[in-house]
Amino acid sequence: MKGRFITVEGGEGAGKTTCMNWVRAWLESRGAPVRVTREPGGTRLGEAIRTLLLDTREEPPVPMAELLLVFAARAQHLERVIRPTLAQGVWVLCDRFTDATYAYQGAGRGLGEGPVALLERLVQQGLEPDLTLVLDLDPAAGLRRARNRSAPDRFEREAADFYRRVRAAYLERARRRPERYAVIDAAAPPEAVRAAVERALAEHFSGELG
Numbered sequence: 001m002k003g004r005f006i007t008v009e010g011g012e013g014a015g016k017t018t019c020m021n022w023v024r025a026w027l028e029s030r031g032a033p034v035r036v037t038r039e040p041g042g043t044r045l046g047e048a049i050r051t052l053l054l055d056t057r058e059e060p061p062v063p064m065a066e067l068l069l070v071f072a073a074r075a076q077h078l079e080r081v082i083r084p085t086l087a088q089g090v091w092v093l094c095d096r097f098t099d100a101t102y103a104y105q106g107a108g109r110g111l112g113e114g115p116v117a118l119l120e121r122l123v124q125q126g127l128e129p130d131l132t133l134v135l136d137l138d139p140a141a142g143l144r145r146a147r148n149r150s151a152p153d154r155f156e157r158e159a160a161d162f163y164r165r166v167r168a169a170y171l172e173r174a175r176r177r178p179e180r181y182a183v184i185d186a187a188a189p190p191e192a193v194r195a196a197v198e199r200a201l202a203e204h205f206s207g208e209l210g
């Protein structure tokens, strides 16, 4: 049996890391083996690309170069980690995936959906997450949280308008295909956020996990 593919998305400071831990715990308590990974990253090449993308001391890539770097990392990640893991029957839980590319490069950088969709078809050949949790939060609140945590990376230095476009793109994608997404109000108290995450998991997977 193939594993399932779950991704967690959201703007900066929306609580993705905590959410990933909740998802992992929920799955493991039901006996599902889980591999946790992230994008950009998940392989040595992918992590090197991540450094190029996030480091403020590197030469900033133009938007098209940024898009291609993200998909170069994704191609490596898919072939070396995601596909083989799913084929072994292990669930893959990934911190960001292609929805982030639609949000950040497509909407944030203004490249539009066309180039992202083209590369998605080329690189993923139809593979997409079974469920994407979108942690939705007012970007100003999220950026405050993120900036309290560490020095801002290259994305976290973007202006408020960039993050408004990112948020709107996530919500629009979820609106178009509600069966593949769960939008979670990340401004709610942690226990309420956790309950919403677990409800979404139960709706999607309790049939196969019991």
Ligand code: TMP
Residues within 6 Å of the ligand: 012, 039, 040, 070, 096, 097, 098, 100, 101, 102, 104, 105, 155, 156
């Ligand atoms: P994060 O680990 O805080 O989520 O940082 C990853 C950054 O990379 C985040 O600012 C979003 C950005 N990103 C993109 O711009 N496009 C993508 O496709 C992915 C996966 C991430």
